[in-house]
């Protein structure tokens with residue numbers, strides 16, 4: 001019997017629809033549609049083109065169902081923190097992009113009411129200026145809305161008509177109590193955020209209901225939507241084939257999310273000072289991690305060079321040239337806040353290098369090497385900090401996501417952390433999405449844990465091993 005589900009997986013630079021085949025020792029993804037995503041500048045700041053994304057999702061699901069009529073359900077995951085406001089059953093405007101600089105005002109407003117140390121005790125979240133609660137603080141649209149739905153919940157609502165807040169992603173809003181897992185109504189009151197905007201919280205694995213109306217007609221089927229770990233990083237961690245109890249993971253795409261899976265949150269002063277977050281994981285696990293600015297630094301640099309040349313750049317070729325760059329490699333702080341917004345990334349990285357007295361590499365290959373090694377150094381530092389804070393002797397680092405294909409980055413991370421790196425799977429996010437749906441269908445048996453799912457990943461996708469070089 002064919003056992004298949006569809007995964008909608010939306011990243012900050014691209015989205016995809018995949019068919020996941022599960023069963024009889026098989027775990028396989030078949031790409032169906034891939035479409036671009038990114039910030040769109042409007043008069044009032046950066047937005048997402050959600051309308052286009054939703055159209056691509058509908059077309060992708062239609063194609064998926066045409067190819068594989070056995071598809072049993074659909075799961076949706078995306079980047080965190082961003083939301084759409086809904087009124088009278090409709091999306092009220094294109095959602096804001098988290099890289100919009102308006103968030104700075106929200107930070108000031110929220111911290112004036114609840115200082116960061118208090119917030120951390122309540123929500124366990126590292127400081128990121130775009131966490132949803134800072135966006136709400138300056139969003140005048142809240143008053144006219146009936147609900148605020150995070151991006152995957154918004155897609156699910158438009159498909160099914162059901163409004164929920166999936167727990168792993170809701171944990172990134174800053175408005176969920178890290179100890180109880182419920183909306184923090186006291187904090188909502190203090191920040192004047194209307195409680196009516198926030199729908200009921202549900203766990204990954206919940207059956208939401210069938211796709212209805214025009215969407216069902218377009219797709220050609222009333223497919224069931226199953227809630228997955230709808231924060232992309234939560235799905236990626238599900239599919240990280242952690243090989244030892246003391247494994248660290250890096251989910252590496254636009255961001256590098258570096259950390260450990262814990263049973264309980266760590267809301268200590270030391271964790272706060274190290275800016276480590278306690279995001280909600282699938283099955284109530286805790287994603288204890290730190291956001292490192294990841295391949296964004298490279299993709300934005302390449303984008304700037306391509307604009308300069310008026311021609312596209314061959315990334316594998318550039319990385320090969322970077323790998324053979326001779327001499328000293330200057331490093332910069334990959335997490336410098338000035339590197340967060342879109343724009344002329346090479347110039348901004350050069351400014352960060354210069355401000356610390358480091359030399360600015362003269363060629364693009366050398367510049368690329370500096371970017372990759374700086375990311376790897378930030379990864380190694382975050383792995384070491386995670387181990388220290390959680391009192392775990394980290395013995396291996398799993399790199400999953402797009403970054404697992406970047407050999408230079410994987411080797412540099414092994415070298416700089418002095419730990420073996422196990423790279424892959426590359427599509428961890430979509431796989432985690434597929435696996436949580438498959439488990440909800442009972443395809444892994446009645447008692448399947450995350451370890452059962454990870455064993456399936458390890459069997460189907462042999463990782464590539466990088467040993468640290470002295």
Ligand code: LRH
Pocket residue numbers: 011012078079080081098231232233253254255257291
């Ligand atoms: C990665 C990610 C990350 C968040 C950021 C907004 O795609 O979801 O976990 O911090 O985007």
